[in-house]
Amino acid sequence: GNSVTQMEGPVTLSEEAFLTINCTYTATGYPSLFWYVQYPGEGLQLLLKATKADDKGSNKGFEATYRKETTSFHLEKGSVQVSDSAVYFCALSRNAGNMLTFGGGTRLMVKP
């Protein structure tokens, strides 16, 4: 079956540090890949997505590249801010209209 594995947190960084959150997946075929973010007290929001191999999703300074050869979709940001503190979820979907399979989430804490 489909599964997503992401690095456990919490990840604690100082402001302006470089961020990487690792995500690997197992799926048949060619799934779409997503990063969702959950800010404190808020619902899940789509951060970025990629629908085919070698696609790069980007938003708000975050990037992730769909690597089929390594079945990975690592999230990166060059300079984090305190406001980036949240829980980040990697997820995959087999097809349009299909359910999302989520990883366990990684809590990011950014200190001033």
Add this chain to the structure above:
Amino acid sequence: EAGVAQSPRYKIIEKRQSVAFWCNPISGHATLYWYQQILGQGPKLLIQFQNNGVVDDSQLPKDRFSAERLKGVDSTLKIQPAKLEDSAVYLCASSFFDRGSNEQFFGPGTRLTVL
């Protein structure tokens, strides 16, 4: 554009009691999902509707959980009777079924505590 609405936001019940959650998806979204998010874990799909038909309910504990989507718009999720392990956040999501887009929009969730 209004987002996905859910109510109540919080609910505390005793074990063996019943509880119901309500979801109103984004207007025009044919697909509706209910996810269960246990503390410290990622959301897990319980049931998926396409209009008012069930697409996937393979992970729904049918002995105690039920869901319906009458008229293909609003949906309710019910737990009867609740167990301690049902304590979680119940998320509703919707999407506009389109082969070119599979973005799901999530509501704020209902946090259920079973004592």
